[in-house]
Every structure is written in C-alpha cells, then in structure tokens.
Amino acid sequence: MLDLTYDAPKPKTIAGATGDWELVIGLEVHAQVATKAKLFSGASTQFGAEPNSNVAFVDAGMPGMLPVINEGCIEQAVRTGLGLKAEINLWSAFDRKNYFYPDLPQGYQISQLYHPIVGEGEVLVELGNGTARRVRIERIHLEQDAGKSIHDMDPNMSFVDLNRTGVALMEIVSRPDIRGPEEAAAYVGKLRQIMRYLGTCDGNMQNGNLRADVNVSVCRPGDYEKFMETGDFGVLGTRCEIKNMNSMRFIQAAIDYEARRQIALIEDGKEVVQETRLYDADKNETRSMRSKEEAHDYRYFPDPDLLPLEIEQAWVDDIAASLPELPDDKKARFINDMGLSDYDASVLTADVANADFFEKVAEGRDGKLSANWVINELFGRLKKDDKDITDSPVSPEQLGKIIGLIQSDAISGKIAKDLFEIVYTEGGDPEAIVEERGMKQVTDTGAIEAAVDEVIANNPDQVEKAKANPKLAGWFVGQVMKATGGKANPKAVNELVMKKLAQ
Template identity: 85%
Template sequence: MLDLSTTSPKPKVISGATGDWELVIGMEVHAQVSSSAKLFSGASTRFGAEPNANVAFVDAGMPGMLPVINEGCVALAVKTGLGLKAQINLNSAFDRKNYFYPDLPQGYQISQLYHPIVGEGEVIVEMGEGVARRVRIERIHLEQDAGKSIHDMDPHMSFVDLNRTGVALMEIVSRPDIRGPEEAAAYIAKLRQILRYLGTCDGNMQNGNLRADVNVSVCRPGQYEKYQETQDFSHLGTRCEIKNMNSMRFIQQAIDHEARRQIAILEDGGKIDQETRLYDPDKGETRSMRSKEEAHDYRYFPDPDLLPLEIEQGWVDDIAASLPELPDAKKARFMGDFGLSDYDASVLTAEVEAADFFEEAAAGRDGKLAANWIINELYGRLKKDEKELAESPVSPAQIGQIIDLIKSDAISGKIAKDVFEICYTTGRAPQEIVETEGMKQVTDTGAIEAAVDEVIAANPDQVEKAKANPKLAGWFVGQVMKATGGKANPKAVNDLVAAKLGL
C-alpha cells in the first residue's frame, strides 16, 4: 500500500511576475451508464442511430408522459460507488434543474442535487512508481443527458437531435484535490479504468460517453493548506469551469492555458469572474461562454413525478459481492504472484482485456516471460499495424505455446521470434510451425560440438585472439549459430566454445 501522507506529488507551480502560484483543480465527470435503455424510458441508447430515432414520448417532453426509473441504471450507479469505496445512500431523491435550451424539450433536467445516490469516496491516482495522490469524491448522482444541437449542416439553420435526451449519466464530482494538468489527466485515466473494470461505463470519450467539466483556480503557496484546515473555499481563489472536455490531452492544455490566463489577470490588478468557459483546441485557449450559475439560478425543486428512491442494504450487499477484482488489487496480485515489475503490471492492468489476455497466456507458466512477449513483441507488432488488442491475430493460447516451446528448449529465443511472426501473419499454431518448418532447436551436443570444432579449425588466427581476449569468443558463437541456421542451443554453444578455447 502507498503511504499517501509521504508520497503525494508536489503541486504544479507557475512563476509569475509577482511570485509563485499554485493550481487547484476539481472535476465533474459525466459518465454515461452502460445501459441499453434510458434513465426514465425504454428508448434505446444505441450510438450512431439516425437523428431522433431513439426518442420516447417522455424524452420528448410530451404532455402527460411520466418518467419511470430504470432499476438497472440505479444498480450500476451503486456498483460505481462501491468501486470507488464510497458511501451508498439508501435514501435518495430526484430534483428538477430548470433551464431553457432547444435540446432540452422538457424545459428541465431531472437530476439529484439535494440527496444523491452516492456519497463520499476516493480515487487513488498513481503519478509514477511509489508516488500517488488521493482524490476525494464528494458525490455521485444520477441525471438525464440533454440532446444535441447541430449547427454545421446548413448556414441558415440549426438542428436538434434528441437521441441522447434522457440517457442516464453518473455525475462524479471530485473535491478540489487535483494540483496540476498531468494529475488531472491521470485522474480521468484512473477513473475511466475503474469504470471499465466495473462495466458501468464504456469510457468512450470520442463518442461523448465520458466527458468532464474542469474547475480551475490559482492561489498563492500555503493557501491550499489553509483550505484543508478550514474547508474555506475562499483560500483557493475564484474558479472558472471549462465545459465538456473529452480528451485527456486537451484537458491538460486547457488547464495550463486557463491557469496562466487567471495569473495574468490577477497580477495586472484585476479579478477573476466566476464563469463557464469553452476550450478551443485550434487556438489553444479558453473563451468565455456564460457567467457561472449557482444552484438557485436553476430553481431546483423535488421532482413531483418521482417518489424518493429507497433501496435496501441487502440489495447493495449483493451488488458488492459481485464486484470484480479492480485495477489496484489486480496490479498488486500480478506483482506478487507473477513477480512482475511495477511498470509491467501497470501496462498489463491498464485495460481489463489486457489483464485477461495476460492471465490466460501466463497460466501455469513463467509470468515474467509472458509479460515480456505480450508487452514487447505483441504490443509492438500491434502498434506497428495500428491494431487494438481485440484485433490481435495471435491468441493468449498461442503466446503460451511459444513460451512452452522456449522453456522446453524446443526453440531458442531467436527462433521464437520467427515463429511468432509466422503465427501473427498466418494464424498457424506455434507447435505446428516448429514441426513443419524444421525450426526445432538442435540440442544434440555431438552435432553442436562438431560444428564448434569445424569453426575453430577454420579460424586459427581468431583462436589466438580469443585466448588473449576472452570477449572475442562471442565471434565463434555467432559463427556456429550461423552454420547451424540459428537452431543450435545457444547455451550449449557458449559452453562448448569456452571449453574448446580453454577460457
């Protein structure tokens, strides 16, 4: 376990004209619940459907249509809370957040302001080996997504697609515990990883299924510590919210630009207006969108069409019992059971599919060797071909066969790479490749000794040089391997060369 009291990274410091400034960041992450139906209707959530194809009457705000809670979405929100070590509230309620926008046909969004389904939790964000930050989760609440306004189809008209209207979102609200752009990206990556392990959100940022509103403020060194002591947010400076970020790279860029913009204003004697801003990746800058609303601006009130949500502890316990092994636990197990390094274990647990692939390949085998073949050989080849692991032509079982052939001395490491290449391009089984292609390693010491004698006899000058400088014995090893087509057992060749040369 990491001792976070001693391993937390230092905050990002930006030097201004009048001294140093520190960044303070909080995030509101909107994660689309992995449900085939919407939060309050049976309409499909399938991505890529024709505009306005996935819309029920209640989603469109038709008169007299009443929302009906999707129990599956509630279960997945609870599961997410449990995965983030959060408090599950057995009693929660829905509220109406009132505002007008063309893609919000009801004229309000159903959300949970006063009584969220999930309370305080945490995410442990690793910032390098042995270094981590604990980011506190303030709450997770369920809410409806809005539709989408489209402005680029006709220069004189705007269009509205209501397919996303009513899709279930989990809004995961952090405390202002993030202290730099890199930490913000790492936090999103870790949160996405946990959600994907849990199966509660697919984490697809490109499709908008995971997006973040990023709150940024700057303060002088020492002010954050005062906030921690008093929980008085005034020590942190006025924050600005950057809306709808769906790229980790752009999140970092937006935070850096916004922090420097605020510092320049403050050092020029101005003040920061609390507002909502958008990030323009083409210009690399944030721009004002609107003044930042407070809760009272939305005239929140309890939704009269929905009863308070009451769940039983036994139901929560059943969900807790079904939780999968999460990334931190899996990483620790891989390091303990297979002897993997921190780096290798991190790579192999980054995605649940990669972890499953490794475990199948390494079952009953040398875990370090399996990790090496997957990370270096397979991942390297997939990257070259611009393929994902799910598209791999080589299966975990085939990786396992290659390892078995190496460990049994049937093939050398060099031959194994040739076997892998044939397997990758043809899909043939490694064992069959070795047999039919005549790639089996020569382990007959008599045959290897004959090859060594022949090379030594043909190169008397090199013999004298090698006796004077034992490092040159490698030349003989290379010649023997060449003479045997790379099939000779390398260890046997090295031992025989050394013995024959008297080294």
C-alpha cells in the same frame, strides 16, 4: 498493497510577476452509464443511430408521459460507487433542474442535487516514480443527458438530435484536491480505468461517453493548506469552470492556459469573474460562455413524478460480492505473485482487456517471460499495425504455446520470433508449425559440438584473438548459431565454445 508514497507530489507552481502561484483543480466527470436503455425510458442508447431514431415519448417531453427508473442504471451507479470505495446511500431522490435549451425538450433535466445515490469516496491516482495522490470524491449522482444541437450542416439553420436525450449519466464530483494539469489527466484516466474494469462505462471520450467539466482557480503557496485546515473556500481564489472536455491532452492544455489567464488578471489588478468557459483547441485558449450559475438559478425542486429511491443493503452487498478484481489490486498481484516490475504491471493493467489477455497467456507459465512477450512483441506489433488487443491476430492461447515451447527448450528465442511472425500473419497452431517446418531446437550435444569444432577449425586466427580477449568468444557463438540455422541451444553452444577455447 502497492508500495507508494501518498500525497508526495508538489503542487504545480507557476511563476508570476509578483511571485509564485499554485493551482487548485476540481473535476465533475460525466460518465455515460453502460446500459442498453435510457435512465427513464426503454429507448436505445446505441451510438451512431440515425438522428432522432432513439427517442421515446418521455424523452421528447410529450405531455402526460411519465418517467420510469431503469434498475440497470441504479445498479451500475452502485457498482461504480463501490469501486471508488464510496458510501452508498440507501435513500436517494431525483430533482428537476430547470433551464431552457432547444435540445432539452422537457424544459428541465432530472438530476440529484440534494440526495445523490453515492456519497463520499476516493480514488488513488499514481503519478510515477512511486508517488500517488488520494483524490477525494464528494458524490456521484445520476442524471439525464441532454440532446445535441448541430450548427454546421446549414449556415442559416440549427438542427436538434434527441438520441442522447435521457441517456443515463453518472456525474462524479471530486473535491478540489488536484494540483496540476498532469494530475487532472491522470485522475480522469484512473476513473476511466476503474469504470472499464467494472463495466459501468466504456470510457469512450471520442463519442462523448466520458467528458469532464474542469474547475480551475489559483492561490498563493500556503493558501491550500489553510483551506484544508479551515474548509474556507475563499482562500482558494475565484474559480472558473471549463465545460465539456473530452480529451486528456486538451484537459491539460486548458488548465494551463486558464491558470495563466487568471494569474495575469490578478496581477494586473483586475478581478477573476466566476463563469463558465469553453476551450478552443485550435487557438489553445479558453473563452467566456456564460456567467457561472448557482443552484438557485436552476430553481431545483423534487421531481413530482418520481418517488424517492430506496434500495436494500442486501442488494448492495450482492453487488459488492460480484465486483471484479480492480486495477490496483490486480497490479499488486502481478508484482507480488508473478514478479513483474512496476512498469510492466502498470502497462498490463492499464486496460482490462490487456490484463485479461496477459493472464490467459501467463497461466501456468513464467510471468516475467510472458509479460516480456505480451508487451514487447505483441503490443509492439499491434501498435505498428494500428490495432488494439481486441483485433490481435494472435490469440492468448497461441502466444501461450509459443512461450511454453521456449520454456521447454523446444525452440530458441530467435526461432520463437520467427514462429510468432508465422502465427501473426498466417495463423495456425504453434506446436504443429514447429513440427511441420522442422523448427525444433537442436539439443543433441554431439551435433552442437561438431558445429563448434568446425567453426573453430576454420578460424584459427580468431581463436588466438579470443584466447587473448575472452569477450570475443561471442563471435563463435554467433557463427555456430548461424551454421545451425538458429536451432542450436544457445546455452549449450556458449558452454561448448568456452570449453573448447580454454583448451
């Protein structure tokens, strides 16, 4: 287990004219389910297709077309619930959420208000300095996505693209446990990380595959503790919902602005109206979109075209047995079994592709040395070239061989960096390159001693200075390494230099 202090961080406090205020935040994260077909049709979920090309009759709301549940979406929702340590409901049902909008051709959205497929769970959000917060998950339900209205192609017209209509979404609803903008971003980031490990959502926020509705309210210090004791939401203040946030940075900025807006209203003797708001990133402000609806506004009722969904515990158990190692467990293993620092383990487990790459590199090799090369040399170079690990010109097998050559003293650290550059730009087998280009480290003590003797003989003045100040011995080591083209074993050079200067 990770050595963390739970619930230690203090809530974000904002100083107002009449005293301090604290933030209370809950999130509804919409994650597109990673399946090739939609929730109730066989239409493709491919991103970037021609407008209205991925639309089945049922998606378009054609009369007489009946929905058929995609079992793959159900399995992915169950996997996500298990990954969040949540209760899986063996009996769930779908409801119709009724509203009109041009990109909702059925006139309703099929969702799960009363009986979601996943119940209560939790996620551990690390906040740095060994502190973390457990954020409670209230529920995860499945629902259809809506289409997309396009308003910027013609100033006099709006267009509708139904490609996203009917795409399966998991709505992950948190309790109001989040206490600041940074925590909110970290929570969304942790959900994204877990789902990417599970393979249930690709987490691509730019494409709209992961987005969040953020509920924000403010209260006085001590009121949140009263809420936790009594469950009375009234002490938390009136909340406003900021819709469709698809950027970690914007989530933080929107929360900060909205909290200060509410504080200013309250301190000015005005009322915070419960409503849905949008965030304008260009102006860094939220603005009113519509009054906040309640469930009865949508006239929810059980969908008459879909029977309740019943799944077997044995099926859930099989899914649980197939779950991959999740990021918290992997990080703990990297720290405990490989001796990595908390920072290095966090970097390497931040993304499942990075973690998999590192494990292949480190297999049978020194964990710390492997982590150093992956993080500092490879990640550093990839960042410079604006690439990610999937585009790496160096494979884990190639990098592993370079590290193996260092561990066997076949090459020095300096030569290893030259070798890495060759492999990165030209490719090839590192072991063969070392042989063909004569890059092997000189370990013959006789040859190294001859080089040391020559440097000492040619620099008598420097010898006297080094004898007076032993710290200057490093100069001789550098000269010998230079004379041998960096091929001499640095440890052997250092030992011989110290021995010769002591005579």
